[in-house]
Amino acid sequence: MSSTSYSTLIYKSTLVASVGGLLFGYDTAVISGAIGFMKVYYQLSDVMTGWVASCALLGCIVGAMYSGKLSDRVGRKKVLMLSAFLFVISSAGTAIAPDLWFFVLFRIIGGMGIGIASMLSPMYISEMAPARIRGRLISIFQLGIVSGILVIYFVNAYIAGIHNENWNITTGWRWMFGSGVIPSVIFILLLLTVPESPRWLASRKRNSEALAILTKINGTERALQELKSIDGSLQDKTPFSFSDLKTLQLKRALITGILLAVLSQITGINAIMYYAPEIFKSTGVGSDSAFMQTILVGIINVIFTLVAIKYVDHWGRKKLLLLGTTGMAICLFVTGLVFYQQQQGYLLLIAILGYIACFAMSLGPLTFVVIAEIFPTKSRAMAMSVATFFLWLAVFAVSQTFPVMVGSLGNAYTFWIYMIIAVFTFIFIWKMIPETKGKTLEEIEKEWTD
Template sequence: MQQQNSWYIYKATLVAAVGGLLFGYDTAVIAGAIGFMKTFYNLSDAMTGWVASCALLGCVAGAMYAGKLSDNVGRKKVLMLAALLFAVSSLGTAMAPNLNFFVVFRIVGGMGIGIASVLSPMYISEMAPAEIRGKLISIFQLGVVCGILLIYFVNAGIAGLYDESWNVSTGWRWMFGSGLLPSIVFVLLLFGVPESPRWLAKQRRTSEALDILTKINGTAKAQQELNDINAALAEETVLPLSEMFRPGLRTAMIIGIVLAVFSQVTGINAIMYYAPEIFKSTGDGSDSALMQTVLVGIINVVFTLVAIRYVDKLGRKKLLLIGIAGMVVCLLLVGGAFYLNMQKGYLVLIAILAYIACFAISLGPLTFVVIAEIFPTKARGTAMSVATFILWITVFIVSQTFPILMGSIGNAFTFWIYMLMAVCAFFFVWKMVPETKEKTLEEIEAYFKAGDAPVALKPRKV
């Protein structure tokens, strides 16, 4: 009797997580480049926000169509498309002759980010056994934060090659062009992983689905898993966007959308995109600010590993509440430091690093875990696209408004706005988000279909 093949599961998960790495790499590259681009193009605060956030329009488009496209042609092929879009964007932004061309190619890259943000966690959720699904989906977020850390090192390394004037004229182009290599690696790795068994079952390619499920779960569990998938598919009809808020799916949609919004309006991408500029505002020079940004990336990776370690033990909800509570305290301290003119020294750095740690064990990985778990199979593509579409709209708004807020109401009140959003996020998770650890996707689907109160879902005893 064939047993569960852990390497097979983890190999597919790690390859999908490379999509997360590209996601993090391509979104965070702007952090090292934006200061030099602001000087090169003489950008106003509003234009700085536009240059930093223009890729997010592509993210919105990519997220909007990723689910539907993957429902038609498969998760794997559309992930390959995302990698090709990353590659085109890397070359285009590095060689752009003017700001308009730069914006166009950043939007192209954003489409790849949007696709990866939907399909990588979706693919992992559809491959993963229930007892380790939270851990495996969190590996996608590990890929995201590793991509962010990698580009922080790359940015700091490029910025240190020559002087400030070279970085203003040329260095930022190298930062964007460096994304070509990981994009090519992702395409090549995708050839070595299988298609999603749930997607194959939906296409009635039963023998292929069973073969993959056997390698994932072992012979004993594979047929039962396939039976559960087919039973869930038999009861479902393809759901258009207009029916995403019908009874049985409405609660899941509200949870997915609101959690996606809170993961951004609590300020994470304002810090990720503008970290060097924040640290410069405390009196540090460019080199010191870029190295402090590397610390942000390291903390992000370390505490994402903590989340992976405990997400299937403590559960999604408990980690969310612990992390969000910590974010509230840290944002209060950052705002207070600026308000009391105490930003010189290490207080702001320590509070921001603690904030990153709290985000990395909660809203960072667990937003994608919850969104990837709570939707039924036939609605998952469209529903995840809707939730992630809203997420990217929110990222765009936060990224566009952050430099404007900093320039108008000041650093302190900007961070206190994010703090208030974190307080709201805490109460939403407390009241609305169910605990889904150790439940199969089909059990979660049956729970929401039954219309029970969101807090009623209990972990299965194993």
């Protein structure tokens, strides 16, 4: 079998799983275009604005926490299908919600879908991917996320331009949320066309099915070697439980994964993704201009995610992470300075675009790459659930506190706090993150165990 023919399945599976990332980005960023209109419609305070913007994250936390255990029981593919159905229910429900609390309920349901996709999509890709291109393929999941963000920025801008401000306040934001039904249904149909994870199949003693999939991906000889390596990593017959996460073998990997997940978010990325139009409006630009600048944020996000995809398996994870966090700290300092000096003009836009570019080529995709790689096969689903749970807890904290921080400290000091966290993140990556490029998941597992 030629390398071209057996690579077709892995790229197809990666792209389908990455549609889960697209829905993740689409559903989280839709609030950025709607929150300004909802604030007027429901007469929201700063605290309530933060709650409405971040309520979906409670669902994300629940989805991330329980999807690992569920996927160990019934398979990765079926639980991804569940996330797609939750996206459909949420998109329809938020569009027709009769009051704010029904809206919040359906956003939490959608958040459960996001939490599942954020954990399972990169894990599914990591369990399918050959070692030589695994970083690139998991990074495509992040490309799905930023593509979803960019698409919804365009959709929001289009819907906001259909009628006047009053229509947007009463109706337009509902259309923004309802539009998510279309990509959700597409995700359901695409999932029907891809196989189950071979590592999950092997863990269920369905070795013939696992070998068939590995052969299509790697060729016969390499597939036999990989299946033997997977079986070796599954020799421990005792059932996995949460108590296993406390063992010395897993503790270092788990602490590293949790800290990377948390730090990737508390550098402020979702403050910008959720509130970008409101940030730009605060400098005095109009609503239309703020939406167009927000679209620029989305375009830069996509372009520099492609940079990460191109270089992650060449430069390695650690080098890209260090480079990106350095740039993020510099751009956050400049952003705070612009607000502190109350400047007008394009310097704020340049600083925010620079921050987005640095995040998109480093912490954005590579957080998912690293936490999908560093855990053993037996405990990968549960350990990733824990790490992703803390990631969403951090996202919730940032999105909930950002309006309050801006209201009490001002924009300048808020962004300088994020800058200090970015500097700490650089030090953590330098000291703690291992380089995993070019190694099989079983080789990485052996290094952590040793």
